[in-house]
Amino acid sequence: MDGFKTAEQMAAEQREISVAEFFEKNRHLLGFDNPSKSVLTVVKEAIDNSLDACEEAGILPEITIKIRQLETDDRFKISVQDNGPGMPAKQIPMAFGKLLYGSKFYKMRQSRGQQGIGISAALLYSQLTTGKPATIRSRTDAKHKIVEFQLRMNTAKNEPTVVKEGEYEGSFPDTGVYVEMELEGKYRKGRQSVDEFIKQTAVANPVAKIVYYAPDGEKVTYSRATDKLPKKAKSILPHPHGVELGVFERMSKNTKSRTVTAFLSNDFSRVSSQSAREFCKLSKVSPDTDPKKLEPHDIEKLWRTIQAAKIMKPPLDCLSPIGEDVLEKAIKKDLNAEFVAAITRPPEVYRGNPFGIEVCIGYGGGLPLNEAGEMIRIANRVPLLYEPSSCAIMKAMKTIDWGHYKLQHENKLPFGPIVVLVHLYSTWIPYTSESKEAVDAYPEILKEIRLALQDCLRKIGKYLAGQRRRQMESKRQSLFEKYIPEFAYTMEKLTGEKKEKIETDLKKLLHKEGLKVEEDVGKEQRKE
Amino acid sequence: MSEKNSAKSNIEKMGHGLLKEIREGKNPSVDVPIRALSNIKFNPTTRMIEMGLNKAKRFFFNVAHVRSFVQTMEAAATARELIEMDKHLSLRQVFYRMKRTIPGTEMNIVDEQEESNKAIEDLELIVDSPREKLHINANKNGSVAGKVIIEDHGDTIDWSKLGSGGWSIPSNVEDIKFKKVNAKFIIYMEKAAEWESMHEHRVWEKQDCVIMASQGQATRGVRRLLQRLSLEFNLPVYILVDGDPWGMYIYSVLKYGSISLAHMSESLTIPNAKMLGMTADDVTKYNLKRHIIKFKDIDKSRLKQLKGYDWFKSKEWQTELGKWEKLGGKVELAALTANGISFMAEKYLPDKIKNKDWLD
DSSP states (O other): OOOOOOHHHHHHHOOOOOHHHHHHHHGGGTTOSSHHHHHHHHHHHHHHHHHHHHHHHTOOOEEEEEEEEOSSTTEEEEEEEOOSOOOOGGGHHHHHHSTTTTOOOSOBOOOGGGSSSOHHHHHHHHHHHHOOOEEEEEESSTTSOEEEEEEEEETTTTEEEEEEEEEEOSOOOSSEEEEEEEEEOOOOOSTTSHHHHHHHHHHHOTTOEEEEEOTTSOEEEEOOSOSSOOOOOOOBOOOGGGOOHHHHHHHHHHOOOSSHHHHHHHHSTTOOHHHHHHHHHHHTOOTTSOGGGOOHHHHHHHHHHHHHSOOOOOOSTTOOOOOHHHHHHHHHHHSOOSEEEEEEOOOEEETTEEEEEEEEEEESTTSOSSSBOEEEEEETTEEEOSOGGGSHHHHHHTTSOGGGGTOOEETTEEBSSEEEEEEEEESSOOBSSTTOOSBOOOHHHHHHHHHHHHHHHHHHHHHHHHHHHHHHHHHHHHHHHHHHHHHHHHHHHHHOOOHHHHHHHHHHHHTOTTOOOOGGGGGGTTOO | OOHHHHHHHHHHHHHHHHHHHHHTTOOOEEEEEOOSGGGEEEETTTTEEEEOSOEEEEESSOTTTHHHHHHHHHHHHHHHHHHHHTOOEEHHHHHHHHOOBOTTSSOBSOSSHHHHHHHHHHHHHHTTOOGGGGTEEOOOOOEEESSEEEEETTEEEETTSSTTTOEEOOSOOTTOEEEEEOOSEEEEESOHHHHHHHHHTTHHHHTTEEEEEOSSSOOHHHHHHHHHHHHHTTOOEEEEOOBSHHHHHHHHHHHHOOSTTGGGHHHHOOTTEEEEEOOHHHHHHTTOGGGOEEOOHHHHHHHHHHHHSGGGOSHHHHHHHHHHHHHTEEBOGGGGGGGOTTHIIIIIHHHHHHTTOOBO
C-alpha cells in the first residue's frame, strides 16, 4: 500500500455535494452552530417571515410562539402562528422546502430578509436532527379552508417533498401561517437566549403583539406600543459607490440594458446618462458597447473611474425608522424602565448606502440594579444577540465616557439599572461575516452611533441629576424623621416637657420651608 | 450654689434654650467652642495652652450635624440623671448607656466609644463644667508612692505603706485631703514599668520624693493630682519620658495643657514641670547611641509638628528637637538598664537632679 491515489481515483471521489452536506459544513454560517442557538435561529426565521408578511400586507401583526421540551431532553417542538396574509397552497412547498428560494437580488431596500438564510434552512435542520417532517398551515381568506402540509426536503436535489397535504379543522385566525417543527436543541436563559431574542424583537417591532410560551411553562405577552404600521421602506437602485467590483461585473452580465450608458444610468441610482457617458470616456470604453460583452479589464477600469468620481448621495427617504415616541413606549413597557429617552438621527450615507441610527435609553424602574446594563443591538428591526465585541455598535458604546453623564460603568460599558438600545437601519447592513451577527465598523456608522448616544445621554444625565436631588432630599427627611423621637425623648428628660408635644413641633419644623440649616458648615464639626 | 448644681442647672438651661428655639420655629442649635489647633493659643504669660473664642453652631436640622447633636443631647440627659441620683459612671459605662438602636432602623445612637467620649467633651464645653462635675469619671490609670498621708472619703491612706502596687489614683481627686506631705520633689514617669522599678528601689524613700506614673498620656486624675501636690506644697515636678516626639508631647501636655482640653488648662497644667529625660544629650552622655531605634515616617512628621507648636518655640527646645532630628531615632527609658540594673534609680536620676540637668 503506497498511499497515493491515481487521477482516476481522485476524479471518482469527486461528486456533487448535496445540500445536506453543504449545510453540515456551513451550519455556523446559517445560525445553527450550537444547540441553544439553533432553537433561537428557528424562532428567528419564523418570526422574520411573519413580520415581513404582515408589514407587506398592512396587517397589525399578532404572533404566538410556543416552545415545548419533549420527553427526550434535547428535543424541542417549536410552533409559530401569525395573522399575516397567509400563503397560497401551491407556493408553500417551495417557500419552505427549497433552500435559497426567492432570494432578493439587487433590490436595495431596508428589510429583514437580509438576515439568515430563511425558513427552509430551519426545516432542513429540523429534518437532519429529528428526521421528522415540518407542519405548515395557511389560510389566505377567512372564507377559505385551512390547508395543512407535512413537508420534507429532498436533500440530494434541494427540492421539497410533500409527505401529506390536507385540511386543518382546528382554530385559526382569519388569515395567517402556522409553522411547526421538531428539532434537537437546548434551552438556556440569559443574554443570548431565545427569551431575550423575543423580548428584543417585541421592542424593535412595537407594532406587533407577541405571545410567547416558554419551555418552562411561563407565558409572556408583549402588547403593542403603537397601532400604526411603520412607513413602508422604498426600494432604491444600488448606488455605484456601494457596489463591489464582483457585483458590478455580475450586474453588467445580467442587465436588460443594451448599452453601457443605459446600464449605468438605469441600473444605478444617481447616475445620469450624461455622467454615464463621461465615465465611459474617462475609462476609454465605447458608450454604446453591449454591457454583457465588456472585457474584464474594461469592467474594472469603468468601476475604478466610477469609484473615484464624485456622485450625489443616494436618496435618503427610502428608510423607515422605528421612531422616537414608539421606541420610548416600547422600552418603558417591555423593560419596565422608569425614565426613557430616544433619538432618531436623520439618515446618512456610508459607501453609497443610506443608513440611520436610533438610540433609546431606559433607566431605573424594574431594571436590575447590580448587573451590567443591557445593551440591545438591532439591525433593520432584527435583534443581534451574538458576537457583541466585533460589532460597530458595541465599539461605539465603548468610546462613550459614561461617567460624564453620571452613570456607573464597568469595562467601558454602563452598569446598573440601564438599557441602551441602538438600531441601525439601512438598505444594506454591512455585516462582518455571513453569520450576520455583528455590524462592520465603518467610520460614518461609528460616528452616527456616538452622536446618537451622546444626544440621548444628555437627556438621561439631566433626568439623573434631578433624581439624585430628589433622593437626597428624601434621604435627608427620613434621617431627621429617625432622629426626631430620640431628640424629643432626651428633651423630655432635660426639660420635663412632654416628648409627644416636642415631636409634633419638630415634625412641623422638618417640613418648614426656608429653615436655616447651614448644611455647608457641617464639614468642620468634631474635627480635631 | 454648689458646683454640682451649677452643672445640672447649666444642662437644664441648655435644654430650655433648645425648647424655646423649637417653639419659635427656629432650627434648634447649640454653640460649641471649637476644639482644634485653629482655636487654641499658647499664652506666653500664663505659660498655658488656652482656648480661643471661636464657637461652632451645631444644628439639629443639618445632615452633617444631627448625629453628633443627638449624641450630645443623650450625654446631657445621662449626666443630668447621674447628678440627680448622685452616682458616677465611667466613660465606658456611659458609652453603653448611650448605645441604643433607634427603633425601626439599623442606626445606633453611638457605635464607638470614641463618639460618646466626644459627645461628653462637647457637653463639658457647652455647659462649662468638667466631666467630674457631670459625674462622669475619666479612665483611672495611675500609681503613686511616697511619704504622704491622705484622707479619701473618710479613709486615711499612707502612700508609703501600700506594698508593691502603690496607691492607685482614682479618676476624681477633687475631694482628697493631704494630711502630711514629706517630699522635696515629684518624679512622674511615662510608663508603669519604670515606676515599678523605682518603687522596688524605694527611690521615694531614699530621695524624699513622690513617684507617680500613668500609662502613656496622663489621665485627668493623674494630672490634677500632680498639679495639686505641686501647687499646694510647692514641689518641683520632674518628668521622665521616652526619647521620642510622643514622650516630649506627654511632657508638654503636663506642663502647658493639651489642644482638646485647652478649656481646662487652668486646673490641669503644671507650669514648673521640668523635663528630666530622656534628652538628646543623655544619649551621648550615657552611651546609648547603639540603642537608637530608627524613626518611622510618622515619628518624623510628628517631630516636625512639635517644632511648629508655639510652646516648643523656645531656643532651648528648638535645639533639642533639632538634635533628635539629627539622631534620627528614638531611645526608650528602658535602654538605661543596659548600663546596670539599678543604673536609673541610683545613678541617672540622682545625678540629673543634683546637676539640674533638665530641660524647661
